[in-house]
Amino acid sequence: MTTDTDTGDHRPTSQAGTRRAVARITELWLFPVKSMAGTRVDSALVTATGLAGDRSWAVVDGEGKPVTAADEPRLRLVTPRLVDGQLLLDVPDATPGLAPDEAAAALSRWLGRDLRLASQETGGFADVAPVHVVSTASMSDATHAEECDACDISAPRANLVLDLAADLPDGETSERDWVGRTVRAGEAELALAKLPEHCLGIYADVPRGGTVTVGDQLLA
Numbered sequence: 001m002t003t004d005t006d007t008g009d010h011r012p013t014s015q016a017g018t019r020r021a022v023a024r025i026t027e028l029w030l031f032p033v034k035s036m037a038g039t040r041v042d043s044a045l046v047t048a049t050g051l052a053g054d055r056s057w058a059v060v061d062g063e064g065k066p067v068t069a070a071d072e073p074r075l076r077l078v079t080p081r082l083v084d085g086q087l088l089l090d091v092p093d094a095t096p097g098l099a100p101d102e103a104a105a106a107l108s109r110w111l112g113r114d115l116r117l118a119s120q121e122t123g124g125f126a127d128v129a130p131v132h133v134v135s136t137a138s139m140s141d142a143t144h145a146e147e148c149d150a151c152d153i154s155a156p157r158a159n160l161v162l163d164l165a166a167d168l169p170d171g172e173t174s175e176r177d178w179v180g181r182t183v184r185a186g187e188a189e190l191a192l193a194k195l196p197e198h199c200l201g202i203y204a205d206v207p208r209g210g211t212v213t214v215g216d217q218l219l220a
Helices: 073-077 100-111 142-146
Strands: 021-030 039-041 043-047 057-061 079-083 086-090 115-119 131-135 160-164 182-185 188-194 202-208 210-213 217-219
Touching: 021 043, 021 210, 039 079, 057 100, 086 100, 100 115, 131 188, 188 210
Parallel strands: 131 160
Antiparallel strands: 021 039, 021 160, 021 217, 043 210, 057 115, 079 086, 131 202, 182 188, 182 217, 188 202
8 A cells, every 4th residue: 555655753752741632542453464354452562563463464375475355355254363362264164263274275275276374473564554543533534435445434454443532733633634743552652654545544653662452542
């Protein structure tokens, strides 16, 4: 996915002055396997490379090239689950809860091509940035649906879903006005750096990791 590249200047925490709540986290999502369905969680560890366990696996072909939903939309029908840190997958037309090697064989049979699952523990299969943030206001903005041509406006596959504060600073209407700002989310800090060109929300780097939990406020 291509992005605009105007990153602005991140505002250091030490110069941010008194922080105020600009949003609250209402949902947290992991996507353990790139291009497959997501898993909703109550809390997650945010690291420099993203949420722990997020996009740490990908489907690859016989040449080791990642296969995405753009190439094979049926991947969206596969549900990965993390159980005690282990990846299990529910593949259509196969026994639920398959380990990666078994799931790769089931995927190959189902999709009619030689496929396997490759892992990168550092979250190396993320497309653009470690963390994707979106607000419920953006997801419910019907006018944006005409512009959003590369994602499902009701499910943009973001990691953090936010309810915006009712009293945002003057001139701010959504999270997309926060480019260049560093915010606190739970124990983590997120440097809001890039706007998706064809999708909702905003992309963030992680200058400081830590645990985030549903219900945590975003402080700016």
